[in-house]
Amino acid sequence: MAGPVRRTRAVGGAPGAGAMRARVTGVRAGTLRLRERASIICLHDALSGLKPALAVFAGLSNVPLIDSRTGGACRGGFRSVPVLARRSRARRVDVTSGRELFRRFHVFPVMHPVRRCREPEQGVHFGGVLDEWNLRPPWAWRGPGGDCMNRRNFILSALAGAAVVQGSHVARAREADELAGLSPDDVFARVVERARALSGDSYDDRRMTFNGPFQNLNIRDYQAIRYKPDARVWLNDHLPFQMDLRAPGMVYDRPVTINIVSPEGATPLPFTPDLLEFDPAVFDGANRGRPDANGSSGLSWTGLRLYAPLNRPDGFDDFAIFQGASYFRAIARDTRYGLSARGLAIGTGDQKGEEFPWFSTFWVHRPQPGAQDLRIHALLESASLTGAYDFIIRPGGETTMDIHSVLFPRNEIAQVGVAPLTSMYLFGTDRRSRIDDFRNAVHDSSGLQMVTGHERRLWRPLTNPTTLQTSAFQDLNPTGFGLTQRQRSFDDYQDVKGHYERRPSAWVEPLGDWGEGAVVLVEIPLQNEFNDNIVAFWRPKDPLHAGERYDYSYRLFWSGATRDEMALARVMATRSGSAGSDGNRLYVIDFRGSPAAARDVTPKLEISAGEARNVVVQQLPRDGDVRVAFEYVPGDATSSEFSLFLETPDGPASETWMYRWTT
Structure with missing residues (x-):
């Protein structure tokens, strides 16, 4: 020693x-x-x-x-x-x-x-x-x-x-x-001090080695390992929350320690395969059967899943999962799992490669009878930093998470992403020529929604580009940003299995001043719907310096409804198509909820490169629906930034539509 x-x-x-x-x-x-x-x-x-x-x-x-x-x-x-x-x-x-x-x-x-x-x-x-x-x-x-x-x-x-x-x-x-007898705030203070102390040590990049039935798993195999429903934490305690634990295997090779915190102290939950069910249709061979003592030695849990009476008062539905690096996701009432959040992003979109911090330890507070929220702390580890995270989670018609992160860099970090969101966009109403699919659209989120520190509303429809695209929207103390799913009708997708119309939106609302920086959007080329290709986060203007402490607090909303209520028209659809054989493009943008008729609004369109022609405003059959169409002539341009909003004599009548065209 x-x-x-x-x-x-x-x-x-x-x-x-x-x-x-x-x-x-x-x-x-x-x-x-x-x-x-x-x-x-x-x-x-x-x-x-x-x-x-x-x-x-x-x-x-x-x-x-x-x-x-x-x-x-x-x-x-x-x-x-x-x-x-x-x-x-x-x-x-x-x-x-x-x-x-x-x-x-x-x-x-x-x-x-x-x-x-x-x-x-x-x-x-x-x-x-x-x-x-x-x-x-x-x-x-x-x-x-x-x-x-x-x-x-x-x-x-x-x-x-x-x-x-x-x-x-x-x-x-x-x-x-x-930890015995400490308040949740005091317990979190201990986690913060642990993260601070750990930042002074060398990074321990520990991973598990799988054996027995946990090795060589594909996604189907992994899904055939389930936590026993009758073994959930707090199952028989008549409490408003329950929890189960996530098995090791597949890409989940990071050992995760999970503790239950009560007035008596913290109790770790050791890994045991006795709490798991192995589907006999998959695990039926000598090397794929139930694990013996040797087959589970050195293994740990890899995450946790939370349950509450979400959709009905007499039953428990899962509503949040923490698993894999620092990923977590949640749903609200009457929604289905879709996009994810992360504790932190480092180097996303950087040619040097991305670093994935991971939650190595959780402290889950035992809830009181009748409690409306659940308190969880987490320790974040990475080669570049350590961190302590505090979650106060409230499931419901709108599931909310109050998150406080405390970061301790080991070295200077320039490309850091705070409150990152991760989603999938394969195709929608715009630019689907590369996609041969019977469905109308396939995506977990349709756009990046932002409210700047000056209360300007921005909407950036997502795309599936042919090359990696990174966009940065400069701001000072942003009011909020999120990845939103706006199309909520089955007819928008025509997918009876995926039900993309029920995927939640996620909205980040900073608590306190975040200073100067940018909301960053990263779009990655995607060939199928089984991977994520969209990342959005806040990037501070200045790098994080080694030995310093950085605090970020925010409220994260998961909902099937629109978070930002405003008396302005919203962009509901972006469509484009060929405007002839000379390479010109026709763009059609539909706004919903316009406070004025088409004849009383003026489209304010700006193009950074190329030329816009034949700009027209049309009234659609539904009251409040207005369409703006224009022809884009790129000329020699290889990329161009568009922005458009509706204006009346009283000021803006819509949010601002923003778009990037590339060859």
Whole structure:
């Protein structure tokens, strides 16, 4: 171990009994120095065989005795365990054997026999201690005959194991205990300090190695692994939220630690395949069956999914998922999963390549009965920075997330994306000549919507370009931005399976001043609907500097309705087509909700390169619907930026349509 670790823990005894305090005063090179300051400890009947050994060092509880052959809990176990200890000088001991410890620190456990072990029960849990501390569980400590080890050797081994795990794993257990009784704000403050401290260390790019049924999975295989519905967290606790955990496999190779925070402290949820269902239609071979102990060793959960009474009061529907790098997504009532959000984007669209930070640890607060929101903290890790995230999540007709991120760069970062959104746009009403599809449109979002710091409304329809395109919209303290799905009729898509009309929109509303920067839109060429190709985020004007702290707070809305209510006409459709054989293009833009008739509005059109001709305004059959059409002559231009809005004598009558033309 790298250096001394100081830890003091009292282990309480039965009423009337004494107590022993053991202080670890130094841990170096596999040795331990211990000072004993009391005479007797008496542990209760309820304690299992492993607990007395670990309790000497850490006061742990609820650690079962497990059979190595079955993974089941042992019958019986130790009953009352008095442990006598005499005062002794501090001595160094070999933690791999415990011999010096027991010779100089005289410990006399009085134990009852341990009976043979029974078969495993479904859903056996280890209380998080074994997995979090990386201890070899008791079933690894067995005698030659296969029975539980003799009492003396068992305690020796347990004490040795308890000493070995002093260090980072003990620090986690200590942190869990230190969270007891803290408010959610105080818990988040601890996460912030952990992120700050971690930023000073070298980056640990840890990944899992899959084996057994978790290796070589395609998406169909992975979807055949499901969390058991009857094993959800808080399932039988009559609480307003439930949670399940996401299995490892496929692209999900980052280990994720998930903790439940309650007034008693933080409890990690260890990975166990017993909580998973494996579809027998997929997992039926010798190498694709249920995992054994070796097949799940070294694996972790990779994310979490949340449930609440979203669409009906008498049932729980999933409404949010956190999984993969820093990705998360959510839905509102009567919507279906579509676009995603991320904790942070680094280098998106950069020729040097993109860096993907990841949420390595979650702290999920146990909700109170009747609570309307759920509180989650997350630790972000990456080669370039660390971060702490606080989520307050409220599901409903409009699902909202109050998000506070605290970032600690390890090095200077110029291309950083705050509050990034990720979506898919294959084709719509505009420029679909490359797409041969029976459907009218295929996309999770139809456009980038923005409200600037000066309250100017902007709309940028999305495209599926032939080459990567990046657009930046400069601003100061933006009011909001988001990726919006405006077409809400089945006829707009004609997809009975995808139901793109029910995909949610996502809207970012900054809380506080974000300063100068730009809303950035990245559009990537796409060949099918199974990948994302749209990214939108806020990029600060100045780079993030190493050693500094950066705070960003915002409210993220997921909704099937339009977020920004305004008394202005909105762009509902953008269409284009050939205007002849000379390369000219005809553009048609439909506005809905115009406060004035077509004859009373003036189109304000600007073209950065090329020429616009034959600009006309037409009244459409539906009241408030106005169409603007024009012919674009590119000339020698290879790209051009368009902007258009409707104007009346009283001022703007519509949001501003913005568009990029490329050859």
